[in-house]
Amino acid sequence: MLKTAENTLDPSDWPAFRLQGHRMLDDMLDYLEHLRGQPVWKPLPQTVRETFRQALDEDPADLAAVHDTFMKTVLPYAVGNAHPGFMGWVHGGGTPVGMLADMLAAGLNANLGGRDQAPVELERQLAQWVRKLFAFPDTAQGLFVTGTSMANLISVLIARTALLGAAVRRIGMAAANPRLTAYTSACAHLSIAQAMDIAGIGSDALRVIPVDANYQMDAGILAQTIADDKKAGLTPFFIAGTAGGADVGAIDPLDAIAEIARSEKLWFHVDGAYGALAILAADIAPRLQGMERADSIAFDFHKWGQVPYDAGFILVRNGEHQLDAFASPAAYLMRETRGLAAGSPWPCDMGPELSRGFRALKTWFTIKVYGTEKLGRIISNTCALARYLQQRIESNPRLELLAPVSLNIVCFRYRSQDSDRINAEIVIALQESGIAAPSTTTLHGRLAIRAAIVNHRTTASDIDALIDATLSFGEMAVNKVQSPQPQENP
Ligand SMILES: *Cc1c(COP(=O)(O)O)cnc(C)c1O
Numbered sequence: 001m002l003k004t005a006e007n008t009l010d011p012s013d014w015p016a017f018r019l020q021g022h023r024m025l026d027d028m029l030d031y032l033e034h035l036r037g038q039p040v041w042k043p044l045p046q047t048v049r050e051t052f053r054q055a056l057d058e059d060p061a062d063l064a065a066v067h068d069t070f071m072k073t074v075l076p077y078a079v080g081n082a083h084p085g086f087m088g089w090v091h092g093g094g095t096p097v098g099m100l101a102d103m104l105a106a107g108l109n110a111n112l113g114g115r116d117q118a119p120v121e122l123e124r125q126l127a128q129w130v131r132k133l134f135a136f137p138d139t140a141q142g143l144f145v146t147g148t149s150m151a152n153l154i155s156v157l158i159a160r161t162a163l164l165g166a167a168v169r170r171i172g173m174a175a176a177n178p179r180l181t182a183y184t185s186a187c188a189h190l191s192i193a194q195a196m197d198i199a200g201i202g203s204d205a206l207r208v209i210p211v212d213a214n215y216q217m218d219a220g221i222l223a224q225t226i227a228d229d230k231k232a233g234l235t236p237f238f239i240a241g242t243a244g245g246a247d248v249g250a251i252d253p254l255d256a257i258a259e260i261a262r263s264e265k266l267w268f269h270v271d272g273a274y275g276a277l278a279i280l281a282a283d284i285a286p287r288l289q290g291m292e293r294a295d296s297i298a299f300d301f302h303k304w305g306q307v308p309y310d311a312g313f314i315l316v317r318n319g320e321h322q323l324d325a326f327a328s329p330a331a332y333l334m335r336e337t338r339g340l341a342a343g344s345p346w347p348c349d350m351g352p353e354l355s356r357g358f359r360a361l362k363t364w365f366t367i368k369v370y371g372t373e374k375l376g377r378i379i380s381n382t383c384a385l386a387r388y389l390q391q392r393i394e395s396n397p398r399l400e401l402l403a404p405v406s407l408n409i410v411c412f413r414y415r416s417q418d419s420d421r422i423n424a425e426i427v428i429a430l431q432e433s434g435i436a437a438p439s440t441t442t443l444h445g446r447l448a449i450r451a452a453i454v455n456h457r458t459t460a461s462d463i464d465a466l467i468d469a470t471l472s473f474g475e476m477a478v479n480k481v482q483s484p485q486p487q488e489n490p
Pocket of ligand 1: 090146147148149150189191242244245246271272273274300312
């Protein structure tokens with residue numbers, strides 16, 4: 001039993017609690033140190049799943065016992081994105097430093113909604129670094145959010161208010177009346193359409209611009225579509241380009257899009273969820289040219305930045321527009337100049353959240369401890385590993401590359417008849433084997449095995465393991481399909 005001091009939740013026996021705390025820390029460090037020896041992912045056994053269907057218990061349990069339950073029922077059955085063999089979707093790997101920093105943040109229990117405190121100053125420091133990194137002016141503002149989905153939504157809301165004026169916040173979209181239209185590529189993340197939906201503009205108002213053979217938005221069609229919409233009496237207001245698309249990792253022609261946005265006076269947003277931080281990688285940064293002209297950039301520190309979940313960020317060129325969209329002037333203009341209620345504007349004036357955790361701390365630790373040069377090299381290295389995977393695919397006649405490798409995402413398949421079914425089977429077999437965990441995507445109607453190399457722990461040996469296992473599971477899947485099935489009713 002955790003003995004607590006009377007009427008508080010603190011331990012009555014701090015030395016015993018401290019010992020248990022150290023054990024919990026050690027278990028987590030053991031987990032990270034020996035990760036490579038474990039399967040990437042293990043299916044959750046039904047018996048373990050059942051343990052999460054218990055009734056609420058009003059009696060206290062021993063901390064050590066609860067921790068033991070965590071070690072047995074939670075830790076072994078996570079998604080596995082910390083593991084070097086994890087290549088599914090676009091998931092960051094996290095770091096031991098980020099983990100420790102998050103512990104400090106939890107201990108402090110800071111609420112970053114506002115008030116005059118060092119944690120808010122630290123978040124402002126991060127915003128300043130981000131401004132410099134993306135060559136934005138000093139008047140730009142930045143805010144930590146859960147992730148790029150939220151950052152994309154915030155950018156749509158700011159762009160809407162910048163166009164229609166602050167009154168739209170009161171009278172709503174219907175009364176504001178103009179029929180707004182926005183533009184993004186056919187390969188854009190679903191969160192852009194969702195942002196249009198949540199903002200009350202409607203996802204139908206999002207024009208989906210086709211991509212070229214390299215999966216990049218066709219800027220010519222973009223310009224034509226905007227012109228057509230204007231002629232039809234609509235009000236174009238927002239273009240979202242993508243830097244590092246979720247399907248194949250393509251980078252839209254950001255400079256050309258920036259030019260169109262400038263001449264048409266539209267808001268230019270960049271969804272750089274994972275790709276924007278390639279600005280840290282000397283060999284990739286030049287390919288992000290045009291991003292520095294954006295009105296807003298959404299990105300995640302929790303993907304290529306390796307900061308533990310969650311740590312998204314929204315950077316806005318004109319900080320006044322951000323305040324116009326979210327601040328309640330009655331509140332923020334009347335704040336104090338001294339005391340705890342000083343230091344306006346506050347983070348809560350720049351987004352929809354009031355209570356906010358200290359995401360900035362794990363990001364600050366990650367940047368300070370590893371340094372931007374090393375973080376950039378990690379990003380370059382994941383791209384080099386993707387090129388190595390591409391070579392291994394291209395040198396094996398049983399494999400086929402399905403999309404150009406732009407950054408760190410490789411889409412390929414095992415050549416066979418009934419290829420979609422066989423490759424879906426291969427991906428499940430890979431995941432269940434615990435050897436590697438890629439995911440799938442569909443390209444031109446064909447199912448692809450999709451490997452996104454994001455994790456700093458991934459090495460060439462993990463790529464080799466993925467290829468070897470793909471070949472053997474491919475052969476097994478083909479044999480299974482070809483061998484005559486036992487007949488149930490002869
Ligand atoms: C991951 C991703 C998103 C969504 O970001 P979250 O942090 O998961 O909300 C949006 N766009 C792209 C291109 C992504 O890769």
